[in-house]
Amino acid sequence: MFNEINLYVDDLRRCPDGFVVARNYDEAIQLLSNNKINILSLDHDLGLDENRVEKKRKIMIVSVSRRTDIPAFYSEWFFNRLKEGFVYVQNPMNPKQVSKIIVSPETVDCFVFWTKNAKPMLNHLDELKDYKYYFQFTITGYKEDVECGVHKKIEII
Numbered sequence: 001m002f003n004e005i006n007l008y009v010d011d012l013r014r015c016p017d018g019f020v021v022a023r024n025y026d027e028a029i030q031l032l033s034n035n036k037i038n039i040l041s042l043d044h045d046l047g048l049d050e051n052r053v054e055k056k057r058k059i060m061i062v063s064v065s066r067r068t069d070i071p072a073f074y075s076e077w078f079f080n081r082l083k084e085g086f087v088y089v090q091n092p093m094n095p096k097q098v099s100k101i102i103v104s105p106e107t108v109d110c111f112v113f114w115t116k117n118a119k120p121m122l123n124h125l126d127e128l129k130d131y132k133y134y135f136q137f138t139i140t141g142y143k144e145d146v147e148c149g150v151h152k153k154i155e156i157i
Contacts, residue, residue, distance in 0.1 A: 006039040007031055009061075013043075028061070029109075040112070062103065064113045067092070071115035071135070072150075079127050105130040112136060116150050 008019035009028045015021035019041065022028035042063040064070050070078050081087045085104055091097040111133040113121070118135050139153055150156075 002034065002036040004036045004038050005031065006041075007035070007037050008041045010041070010043040016041075025060070042112070060101075060108050061110045061112060062101075062108055064111055065115060069115050069117070071113050071121045072117040073120075075120040075124065078121075079124055082127060110134070114138065116147075117156060119151075 006019040007022060007028070008015045009022045011023050019039070020031060020035075022031050042061055064078065065074075068074065082103060085102060087101050087103055089099050089101055091099070108131055111128070111131055113133065113135045115135060116138050118137070137156070139156060140147065144150075
């Protein structure tokens with residue numbers, strides 16, 4: 001029987017109340033494997049070396065588009081990054097800090113896509129055949145005056 005938990009994956013920051021913390025990849029995988037996850041909060045730079053380049057490792061969960069809806073608006077960019085094998089990521093807390101992240105089946109354990117519209121990616125899912133992935137859909141009660149460019153809720157569902 002799985003326990004339902006809120007998981008906070010971060011090697012440095014204080015864990016918020018109501019969350020279970022994982023300080024490294026091994027702890028995160030252990031908790032992900034043995035619990036039902038209600039809320040998942042992922043560190044944007046877990047496991048980078050002193051030069052802001054990812055350390056060699058086997059396990060990495062890539063949280064795609066929490067700040068921008070990449071599946072809806074930048075799916076072509078995403079698939080080009082997969083072909084190139086890396087992506088540069090700017091630290092949201094320190095914009096001058098940029099990290100190079102290697103993206104390959106050997107380094108990525110799973111992609112988590114946050115979106116309001118996955119349709120632009122659906123014809124390209126074969127390009128993800130070597131990866132595990134899932135989509136986290138966000139549906140709000142906002143109308144078009146607040147969320148312009150978002151398809152009608154009934155179309156998304």
